[in-house]
Amino acid sequence: MSRFSPGPAVRPYNGPMDRAIDNTVLLALGIPVMLLAPVGPASVAALLSAVCAACALELARRAPVRIAVAVALLAAAAVVPPWGAFAAIAAYAAWAFHLRGLRWAWPLPLACTAAAGHFTLAAAALALGLLACLMGWRARRNAEERERLRSLRDAVQEERLVLAERARDLAERQDLEVNCAVLDERARIAREIHDNVGHLLTRSVLQVQAAGVAHGAAAPVARDLDAVAATLHEALNTVRASVHDLHDAALDTRTALETLVTEFPGVAGTLSFQADALPRPIGLAVLAIVREALSNAASHGQARHATVRVTEFPRFYQLVVEDDGRAGSASAGSAASTDVGAASAGLGLTSMAERARALGGTFSFTPLAAPHAGSRVFATFPKPQEDA
Structure with a gap:
């Protein structure tokens, strides 16, 4: 896999959905535990109240409301044995939502269930509650890890934006320096042409004109010297125009x-x-x-x-x-x-x-x-x- 290629697709963590799945599993496992007690209207009421409690615990946004719902469920479990099968719902909420007061208090209603003679129901509910504690702890750790990764992602994104801005600044600075270097080189070339080639052409024109004067206007070579002088004049004017163009282009x-x-x-x-x-x-x-x-x-x-x-x-x-x-x-x-x-x-x-x-x-x-x-x-x- 390439260093910059995306990794394998990973299912993103969805806290509410995962907690809903966990509560569904606990409710499904609580039904066989509930059947260890005599079946009656109390059993149906216990199942319905457990479903309502799970929904209320998930929808509540404040810890006191969640604690009140969990305490009501545990209080009912202490009085009516079938409700003890769903004490795991309160145990899961205590660990998933970090309800410190209930993390170790949820087994107390099961002691009342055992005291009423339902030892098998109390033991099975206790085992289910321990499983619920483990599931709630896992859900809590997943949520904390998600927040940590989100913070890390935001920090990396911010750093990436800062580095991108610095890279743009460096690129603009480099372009400016390159442009300045090009303009300086154009100015240097213009000076070199003006100081060297221009002076040589000017001297050549003067030499040709002096030679024409020395040979006289009637001499046959005078016409040739005039033609050479005209060519040198044209070359000198061309050089001057090129120097001016270079010098003008050097000014940005x-x-x-x-x-x-x-x-x-x-x-x-x-x-x-x-x-x-x-x-x-x-x-x-x-x-x-x-x-x-x-x-x-x-x-x-x-x-x-x-x-x-x-x-x-x-x-x-x-x-x-x-x-x-x-x-x-x-x-x-x-x-x-x-x-x-x-x-x-x-x-x-x-x-x-x-x-x-x-x-x-x-x-x-x-x-x-x-x-x-x-x-x-x-x-x-x-x-x-x-x-x-």
Whole structure:
């Protein structure tokens, strides 16, 4: 059998059904014991009362009610001998339902039966009662084991959910690290192409142009040199376009924000990114503003938590950064206001405002009112015309 394959089917434990079967067996065995006494109306009444007592003991939900039913059955057994045949019902209930007061008191009515001269009936009822005690103890142990297994199952299920959540977190973290590594590699390749191949092509163009000037415009080789220069110019433009594409692809605003927000020292940040890929200028501005806002919140506002939200709307992108630091402490020497100007704001707020307004957007810094401490940085960026 495989380690993860299900085992053989096992009948689940059903407490009420198993106790009903046990009581049926005890009632069936009690009938021959009852016949050891003279048969009469009392025998029929004893059988019917035993059936009713078994049902009442099972349906009752409180221990005092069960004790009262069992005591009534044992009291009748002490007075009328045929009822002693069903004292096993009370003995079974005492052990199955953990009725401490009756676990050892049930044989007392059988002593009265023996004193009345029904020794055989008393002996048979005592043996049946001992069997009932064993069956009741087994039913009790099964119920306790079922509860223990249920608790164990719940604990295993909870642990499995925790491990699954950790596995998802690790997978997301791994994907983020892989994506960051890919973006870093793209940026490195772009730098290598720009610094090496681009410079070599530029030097080749200059050398070809210098050779053309040295040979003169009328020389036959000049036309060939011009063709080579044109080819090198085309190659240089192609390399530049490829470098720009690689560099643009290396900027993933969402990944960069996740790395910045989750790993910013001193501030526990959360990111809500509800937008498609941001255009490169807007992405760079968003990263710069978020970095400055988190730095100000940690250094000047002593913030512990920050929330960054990037939301895309039909005509613009919205950036909101909220922290729980000291309100109005976005930058040293800055004045808290809803509209940031160079005269009233510090360098940090001025820099963030200039980045937003350079792209045609808006910027504001607002202290949060009580009971919410901290401050809010709010910026909008209009979409490029083709995207809008």
